[in-house]
Amino acid sequence: GAVVSQHPSRVICKSGTSVKIECRSLDFQATTMFWYRQFPKKSLMLMATSNEGSKATYEQGVEKDKFLINHASLTLSTLTVTSAHPEDSSFYICSAYLRDRGQFSYEQYFGPGTRLTVT
């Protein structure tokens, strides 16, 4: 199956600093990646859709200047949380559709997630 990795898996940062989270599709090309956040015991909340070579599409209520998304290649998307605050502490998960060698599936393959704690 398709593999999506995320780095780091856990990060603790101080309030006011910026944190970058990487999402990589390891064995397939991903023209579209998704960034979610999840609070404890809550469902996934889509933050933005990351499109390779173009600007990300943000969901309503998500600050694009605070959550910077860059999708510079077919295998890498990054989410940077700028000027982090304690309320940004959450579980951030990326996912991608499988598009490889003519295959396309609407199944989203998820990265393992990044636990961000802002102190």
Next chain:
Amino acid sequence: GQNIDQPTEMTATEGAIVQINCTYQTSGFNGLFWYQQHAGEAPTFLSYNVLDGLEEKGRFSSFLSRSKGYSYLLLKELQMKDSASYLCAAMDSNYQLIWGAGTKLIIKP
């Protein structure tokens, strides 16, 4: 508006069968997904239904009725490792996934 409803929590006994229901309302429909999520981990894919009927995959089966906006996930021969949250997600006409809040399944010995 778009909406997914599923029970918050269910409890079942090891070795038994459990059915997790999901109802959905979306703008257009391009399929219904079920994902399993263990605590602190990312979701993993279980099933995808776009046509009416039952899809069986080992101990897990998923059913869809498009006319009723209804799906269920059926888990047989429950094992302790099946304790997890089960997320229902419907894909709308824009191919966006609309997620339910998840059903926490507790398996008791």
